[in-house]
Amino acid sequence: MDSLTLAPDEPTLSATNPKDPAAAPPTPIEHRLSMPAQNLFKFDRRQQFRKPLAPQLWQTQWLARLVTFGGGLALTAYGGWQMYKVIDVGGVTTLKWALLALFVLNFSWIALSFASAVVGFAALLSKRPVPALPERLREKTAVVMPIYNEAPSRVFAALQTIYEDVQATGLGEHFDWFFLSDTTNPDVWVAEERAFIGIRRRLGPKARIYYRRREKNVGRKAGNIEDFVTRWGGAYAHMVVLDADSLMTGPTIVRLAAAMEADPDSGIIQTLPLIINRNTLFARVQQFAARIYGPVIAVGLSCWMGRDGNYWGHNAIIRTEAFAHHCGLPDLRGKPPFGGHILSHDFVEAALIRRAGYAVYMMPTLGGSYEESPPSLIDISIRDRRWCQGNLQHSRVLFARGLSWASRQHFLTGIFGYLTSPLWLMQLLVGIVIVFQASYFKPEYFTTEFALFPTFPRFDAERSLELFALTMSILLAPKFFGLLVAIYEPETRRGSGGVIMLLISTLFEIILSALLAPIMMLIQTGHVVHIVFGFDTGWDPQRRDDGSVPLIDIIRRHRSHVALGALSLVAGLLISPSLVAWMSPTIAGLILAIPISWLTSQRWLGLVFRRAGVLVTPEETTTPPIAKRGKALSKALARTDDDEINGVAAIHADPELRALHEAWLPNRKPRQRGAITSDRAVAEAKIADAETIEEAVSWLNRGERLVALSDRALIGMIARLPRKGEKSAEARAAE
Known part of the structure; x- marks a missing residue:
């Protein structure tokens, strides 16, 4: 490591406090693993597929799959036949055939979801016990939190809270902890280092907590995780992979590690974050x-997926060596949005590790796994655009060689989850055109083709109402199943305010979701259109605060x-x-889009509903201790305002921070003469x-601050600058 560049007369950190936990290297000794990029379309099953070590655990969930896919197919066939009967009045025109095709595509989606929810509802009524807390573990586990321009007070408070809870199990010696920073904001970068120094000092020298910034x-x-695996994965x-807004209890993490040790064929075990x-x-x-x-839907998925499951990118445990050998992601041919880096990496990693013979499954009833969500419709639409691009990109991976049929089903589900919006919009438009044609265009009673009767663009009104009722019943049934389970479970029922408040909250959620649905339909349709026409979404950090949108x-x-x-209202009239x-419902949701979006983004209104007991969850009535501790610690760390301090000013003001910051900079080859970037030249x-x-x-912009804080020579120049009203270091030396 380079010698430190300090301002004149400043003592080195080791001289002031050699036992300071913050003075230890920020990362452990490297234990490298190779993580080659996989070839999606070349796979030799005889050589690359491992045989199971515990074949007794590989039980195919035939009954759950029969109910889910057989039931979904039967419902789709019945709904399609009924729709055909609706439109088969006076003959079926081309537009009616189009309407039928769109209806079948949309109906199949909700039919499959309904059948899966039936499986989940039945499984939840026969509760499975949570595994006991193990007395010991054999293996070592890394808990990693990738961060990207997040508020340090939040993420460092979260990881410290999880660390403390794992230590309380008595098995903390089996876990090491990593902050994996990809931060590009220079002020946040320095704030992360300050927070890292703080957490090390709070937890002491025995806490194996590390920090690495790329x-x-x-x-x-995906590249952030890959960098960790290749350098320290061995x-x-x-x-255990966390997200920046993740919280997991110590017993949950310990149980995941025990489950991985007990199942030698497991590759990824996913929890259900609430x-x-x-x-x-x-x-x-x-x-x-x-x-x-959520539990009804998740348990249904878990039942039919079995050991052919999926991965959602966080709050899950992964077998490191298997992940390294089989989950290296290739870049897709071509340019974004369909080419380049794979955005929704988690689905692909699950498919690849399953292709190699490892199990991927969910433990949806384990509990103790939490996350947060975007605070407004606008925030979720920003995140949704990135997910939309990633899921549509899976069309390039769908036919990769060697994948299990369940993995292909996961890809199709993700793709179709976004295509339903433009399909629904097209179905509405075709229906409007048919009604418009019937109202304003005189039908051609006798065409050039021989027919005894003319073709009228008419519908069977009575059967249409019956089909609408069936569609709504299937659409709302998973919510009804979840409500019944919540009423059936005493803790959930009491924690949500009792049966009456559960009914009121469910009714309000259904009404508001119905108003939000057409807005989301147009938003997602816009995302799909932009991506199809070649617009890349980029990767902006998610807003995780609870503030309101202007x-x-x-x-x-x-x-x-x-x-x-x-326009729809006027045209309809x-x-x-x-x-x-x-x-x-569609017209009302669109016309009221601005007040709905504004009102639902308001924190004060949400708190009014909470005080009234509407939309209350058991985790609010009895807050989990880990959530209480995390919130209190985050508030305490945020009071110092370290998240907001200019990075250059912070480095100048704190000699110890400056010394550690320089020590943690990567070693670089000496700069070649004449190789000067514009940002560095301007910053200097x-x-x-x-x-x-x-x-x-005041003069350095964000890019120049980043360059200055990455260069030891420029940091030395910064350190020698006096504060306003003080003499410079050179003047003091001359005196």
Whole structure:
């Protein structure tokens, strides 16, 4: 490691406090693993597929799959036949055939979800016991938290809280802890280092907590994890992957490690994260839905998936060596959005590790796994665009060689999850055109083809209402199943305010979701269109606070939705009043898009509903201790305002921070003469021209601060700048 560059007369850190835990190297000794990029379309099963070591654990869930896929197919066939009967009045025109095809595609999606929920509902009624806490573990596990321009007070508080809870199990010596930073904001970078120094000092020298920052976030989150695996993965049998908003209890993490040790064929074991700590009305609706309906859906998925499961990218444990050998992601041919780096890496990693013969499964009833959610409709649409691109990109991976049929089903589910919005919109438009044709165009009674009767664009109204009722019943049934399970479970029932409040909360969630659905339909349709036409989404950090969105941003985002809703209302009234009645939920949601988006983003309104007992979850009534501790610690760390301090000013003001910051910079080859970047040249010129640190801080923009804080020579120049009103280091030396 390079010798430290310190300002004159400053003592080195080791001289002031050689036992300071913060002075230890930020990362452990490297234990490298090779992680080659996989070939998606070349796979020799005879050589690359491992035989199971515990064949007794490989039981195919035939009954659950028969109910899910057989039931979904039967429902789709019945719904399609009924729709055919609806339109087969006076003959089936081309537009009617189009309407039928779109209906079948959309109906199949909700039919499959319904059948899966039936399986989950039946399984939840026969509760499975949570595994006992193990007395000992054999292997070493790394707990890794990738971070990217997050508020350090939040993420460091979260990891410390999880660490403390794992230590309380008595098995903490089996776990090491890593912050894997891809941060590009120079101020957040320095704040992370301050927070890292703080957490090491709080927890003492025995806490094996490490911090690594990559200078270039190649491969984004997947590349971040890959960098950890290739450098330190060889030291750990498993790794628990967290997200920046994750919380997991110590017993849950220990049980995951024990489950991995007990199952030698397991590759990934996924938990079901519940949403907590949300206060805006929009986020509270998501929180309630995830808590009440989520278990039914997740258990249903778990039952039919069995050991052919999926991975959601966080709150899961992974067998490190298997992941390294089989989950290296290739870049897809071509340019983004369909080419380049794979965005939704988790689905692909699950498919690849399963292709190699390892099991991927979920433990949905384990508990103790939490996350947060975007606070507003606008925030979720930003995240949704990235997910949309990643899922549509899976069309390039869908036919990879050697994948199990279940892995292909996961890809299809993700792709179709976004295609349903444009398909639904097309179904609405075709229906409107048919009604318009019937109202304004005289049918051609006798065409050139021989026919005894003319073709009228008519429908069977009675059968249409029956089919609508069936569709709504299938769509809402998973919510109803979740409500019944919540009422059946005493803790959930009491924690949600009792049966009456559960019914009121469910009704409110259904109404608000119905109003939000057409807005999300247009948002997701826009995402799909942008991606199909070649627009890349990028990767912006997610907003994780609970603050409100400015009204001007909401108006700008939803004005086109309001205009389309108003246009639909006017057109509907001109065509047929019954058409307006049929489309009223959709029209109302679009016309009210701005007030709905604004009101649901308000924290105060969410708190009003909470005080009234509406949308309350058991985790709010009896807050998990880990959530209480995490929130309190995050608030305590945020009071210091370290998240907001200018990085250059912080490095100048704190000699110990500066010494550690320089020591943790990567070693570089000496710069070749003449190889000067514009950012570095400008940063050096500004620092050299500044007479005080205040001038340098005000002159350096974000990119220049990043360059300056990455260069030991420039840091030395910064350290020698005096504060306003002080003499420079050279003047003091001359005296």
